[in-house]
Amino acid sequence: MTALGEFALWIALPIAFWGMVMGFVGGYHKRGELVLSGERSVHVVFILLVLASLGIINAFLTDQFQYWYVAGYSNRDLDTYFKISGLWAGQRGSLVFWAVLVAFFASITVFQNRNRNREFMPYVVGVLQGILGFFLVVLLFAKVNPFEQLGFVPADGQGLNPQLQNYWMTIHPPVLYLGFTAFTIPFAFAMAALLSGRLDSRWIVLTRRWTLLSWFFLTNGVIFGMRWAYEELGWGGYWFWDPVENASLLPWLTATAFLHSVMIQENRGMLKVWNMSLVLLTFLLTIFATFLTRSGLIESVHTFAQNTSIAFIFLVFMGSLFVAAVILIVYRLPALRSENQIESFVSREAAFLLNNLVLLGAAFAILWGTMFPLVSEAFTGQSIAVGPPFFNRVNLPIGLVLLALTGIGPVIAWRRATGRNLTRNFAMPLGVGAAVSIAFISLGVRDGYVLATFGLSAFVLAIVAVEFWKGTQARARIEGEGYATAFIHLVGRNRRRWGGYIVHVGIVLIFTAFAGRAFEVEVRKALNPGETVSVASPFGHVYTLIYEGISSSREQNFDRWVALMTVERNGSPVGSMSTERRFYRVNRQMVTEVGIRSTPMEDLYVILADVEDFDGIVANDPDAQRIVVQVMVNPLVPWIWYGGVIITIGSLIALWPAAEVVRRRRVLAVEEESPEALAGAASA
Amino acid sequence: MKNGRFYVGLVGVALVVTYLVWTGISDSMVYYLTPAELLAKVEQDRSFHGVGVKVSGKVVSGSYHKGDEDFVHLFQVHDIEHPDVAFPVVYRNVLPDTFTDDTEVVLEGRYGEDGVFHAKTLLTKCGSRYEAAPADLAGQGTAE
Numbered sequence: 001m002t003a004l005g006e007f008a009l010w011i012a013l014p015i016a017f018w019g020m021v022m023g024f025v026g027g028y029h030k031r032g033e034l035v036l037s038g039e040r041s042v043h044v045v046f047i048l049l050v051l052a053s054l055g056i057i058n059a060f061l062t063d064q065f066q067y068w069y070v071a072g073y074s075n076r077d078l079d080t081y082f083k084i085s086g087l088w089a090g091q092r093g094s095l096v097f098w099a100v101l102v103a104f105f106a107s108i109t110v111f112q113n114r115n116r117n118r119e120f121m122p123y124v125v126g127v128l129q130g131i132l133g134f135f136l137v138v139l140l141f142a143k144v145n146p147f148e149q150l151g152f153v154p155a156d157g158q159g160l161n162p163q164l165q166n167y168w169m170t171i172h173p174p175v176l177y178l179g180f181t182a183f184t185i186p187f188a189f190a191m192a193a194l195l196s197g198r199l200d201s202r203w204i205v206l207t208r209r210w211t212l213l214s215w216f217f218l219t220n221g222v223i224f225g226m227r228w229a230y231e232e233l234g235w236g237g238y239w240f241w242d243p244v245e246n247a248s249l250l251p252w253l254t255a256t257a258f259l260h261s262v263m264i265q266e267n268r269g270m271l272k273v274w275n276m277s278l279v280l281l282t283f284l285l286t287i288f289a290t291f292l293t294r295s296g297l298i299e300s301v302h303t304f305a306q307n308t309s310i311a312f313i314f315l316v317f318m319g320s321l322f323v324a325a326v327i328l329i330v331y332r333l334p335a336l337r338s339e340n341q342i343e344s345f346v347s348r349e350a351a352f353l354l355n356n357l358v359l360l361g362a363a364f365a366i367l368w369g370t371m372f373p374l375v376s377e378a379f380t381g382q383s384i385a386v387g388p389p390f391f392n393r394v395n396l397p398i399g400l401v402l403l404a405l406t407g408i409g410p411v412i413a414w415r416r417a418t419g420r421n422l423t424r425n426f427a428m429p430l431g432v433g434a435a436v437s438i439a440f441i442s443l444g445v446r447d448g449y450v451l452a453t454f455g456l457s458a459f460v461l462a463i464v465a466v467e468f469w470k471g472t473q474a475r476a477r478i479e480g481e482g483y484a485t486a487f488i489h490l491v492g493r494n495r496r497r498w499g500g501y502i503v504h505v506g507i508v509l510i511f512t513a514f515a516g517r518a519f520e521v522e523v524r525k526a527l528n529p530g531e532t533v534s535v536a537s538p539f540g541h542v543y544t545l546i547y548e549g550i551s552s553s554r555e556q557n558f559d560r561w562v563a564l565m566t567v568e569r570n571g572s573p574v575g576s577m578s579t580e581r582r583f584y585r586v587n588r589q590m591v592t593e594v595g596i597r598s599t600p601m602e603d604l605y606v607i608l609a610d611v612e613d614f615d616g617i618v619a620n621d622p623d624a625q626r627i628v629v630q631v632m633v634n635p636l637v638p639w640i641w642y643g644g645v646i647i648t649i650g651s652l653i654a655l656w657p658a659a660e661v662v663r664r665r666r667v668l669a670v671e672e673e674s675p676e677a678l679a680g681a682a683s684a
Numbered sequence: 685m686k687n688g689r690f691y692v693g694l695v696g697v698a699l700v701v702t703y704l705v706w707t708g709i710s711d712s713m714v715y716y717l718t719p720a721e722l723l724a725k726v727e728q729d730r731s732f733h734g735v736g737v738k739v740s741g742k743v744v745s746g747s748y749h750k751g752d753e754d755f756v757h758l759f760q761v762h763d764i765e766h767p768d769v770a771f772p773v774v775y776r777n778v779l780p781d782t783f784t785d786d787t788e789v790v791l792e793g794r795y796g797e798d799g800v801f802h803a804k805t806l807l808t809k810c811g812s813r814y815e816a817a818p819a820d821l822a823g824q825g826t827a828e
Contacts, residue, residue, distance in 0.1 A: 342690050361698070385714055386712050394701075
């Protein structure tokens with residue numbers, strides 16, 4: 001099985017290149033049979049990459065430690081989940097995983113478009129197979145072959161890093177990678193539009209769902225990563241501005257910009273060059289993120305590999321793609337001319353453009369800060385670093401502008417907003433926002449950023465609420481429906497719009513949660529059984545934790561010590577919680593598992609900072625129970641996860657094909673059977 | 685309205701972001717040094733004691749011990765290229781799980797007049813733990 005996997009990689013390489021050549025040549029010479037061959041090659045490469053992935057998973061499940069990759073990331077006693085997730089635990093497997101996901105999406109795309117959009121498909125196939133070919137070359141020739149053998153069979157593997165032995169390991173990386181790889185499809189269509197010369201909004205309409213799907217996975221991937229980092233001690237909380245975290249945020253920022261700017265092109269025929277540039281930039285950033293995470297080029301607490309040998313190859317690949325795309329864009333400049341001009345600074349176009357500029361500004365600042373140690377060393381010979389203070393300082397004002405635009409963008413008029421449009425839409429929400437800020441000032445909050453965040457959040461929520469209310473009310477009146485039915489029909493009629501509004505609500509919750517960080521409370525104390533530690537929540541109540549004792553046990557892959565606490569809120573018991581230390585025997589490493597007790601407004605977060613006498617506890621010595629804990633109250637943190645759930649609901653509503661869209665698509669498919677459509681469909 | 689005026693807006697946003705980045709960097713940048721570089725700098729210029737720096741080095745094997753109070757950790761850090769260049773470090777916080785007597789660490793803090801590095805943050809660099817070197821495995825190998 002595993003040997004077959006390696007064989008599959010070697011077969012996939014020439015087939016990918018065959019498909020690339022067939023796509024480009026078939027498209028250029030309008031030869032349908034060549035295009036068809038290229039399209040079939042996509043499915044073949046997908047199947048081969050599935051075989052390679054199964055080969056790796058099989059090697060993990062059957063403990064084949066003669067493979068370097070398996071020996072480095074697994075051991076006999078490792079949980080089955082983590083053996084399966086071995087596919088993306090390290091650089092080598094990650095590359096295969098990345099490629100198989102791209103091939104999966106490529107295969108779906110080819111299938112969906114077997115009778116449609118024939119003018120794009122040859123180039124789409126060419127671009128996708130070219131990208132897959134590159135990854136296969138790297139896998140097979142850049143000393144990162146996951147099937148490389150050691151030449152001997154170790155008795156046991158080195159084990160997976162204990163910090164990665166967390167259930168998020170099975171969720172966060174795949175979701176993030178789905179986001180990265182799904183964006184390959186919009187990129188391929190954009191390049192196909194440039195190559196084929198069909199430069200109207202068609203490619204954008206076709207890839208709208210793909211972009212949204214990619215964004216949906218990216219958002220969830222980033223939020224899952226935040227949750228994981230929040231639970232893992234030593235990763236600096238849910239966001240630390242660590243290079244790897246930043247790398248996943250960069251494509252998210254540009255993809256968000258793209259998601260908004262395509263609406264201007266669809267509605268007003270503007271920003272065509274801008275959209276091409278954004279799609280290129282986002283795609284390059286997804287590759288950059290994959291590569292930065294797995295190359296060890298920049299120092300990070302999350303860098304799980306030290307192999308910098310592929311850095312150069314990746315830089316050359318990204319550089320060539322960049323140059324080729326820019327040449328194409330310049331060549332097609334006449335056809336990319338804007339059909340309209342921006343008429344006023346006070347218009348939806350302007351608001352969207354500002355949103356784009358600000359998102360790009362944030363991306364630029366974050367990229368700059370992340371690369372600064374490398375850049376400064378290259379130019380001055382002296383490495384200079386910037387940390388979280390830099391990123392917070394730059395991104396706080398940027399974030400506030402974005403937050404405001406979350407409310408302004410959806411309701412401001414296209415072309416030129418009149419005074420009446422502005423008063424009608426913004427007067428009341430501005431009042432609500434101001435009232436909320438004033439309320440917090442009267443409660444004694446003096447931090448300007450916190451007040452602005454709370455005020456703007458209320459402003460945006462008021463705008464969205466009013467929009468939903470107006471829409472529902474109008475529909476209920478016109479159609480004579482009940483309010484609940486009217487609401488459901490309203491959302492169903494224009495899923496993208498209302499789904500988008502719901503996503504904005506989720507974003508607002510997350511911003512509010514960030515501001516909650518200003519109110520964190522922290523207490524540290526050494527405890528013997530029966531002793532208590534108290535911590536006052538910013539919401540006014542007091543938590544008291546009573547230390548009940550610590551016990552030890554031996555698990556499959558680790559030894560554990562669990563400290564148990566009873567929790568009281570204002571003196572009345574509300575439950576218990578535990579925090580623990582684990583010693584992973586194979587890795588010879590200690591891991592702290594924090595205890596989290598979540599309520600809608602705040603988390604009680606307990607760290608077992610120190611254990612006085614591990615062996616004494618194992619020996620059941622009653623005098624060896626002293627521990628040291630750090631207890632924190634983290635206000636509003638749960639809102640990040642609630643915001644994530646709301647974003648998911650909103651994205652799914654926007655992604656779900658509306659009944660009209662399905663009907664329209666059938667009509668479109670018939671229209672597409674025009675003589676100018678490529679021969680591919682005919683020859684099929 | 686002509687697009688020309690719009691480019692003014694565009695340049696405006698770009699300037700604001702550049703300003704934020706510029707002031708952000710000059711206010712929060714820290715030198716990133718090796719222990720040897722840090723000691724050389726301090727020798728050159730006594731005022732460097734007060735400057736916040738980031739230092740990467742290796743914990744001296746066996747040098748770690750707990751302070752008298754909880755949350756106080758004392759150890760020595762040496763230069764990776766010049767193992768004889770070392771200085772004592774005091775760190776008052778929860779140690780990361782990956783901290784051992786043998787790890788590479790990145791410290792942020794100040795090198796005090798007292799000759800002790802007062803670390804505000806401590807990160808561990810643990811490449812070797814995340815990815816095994818085949819050489820480590822050779823010892824436990826069995827013939828194929």
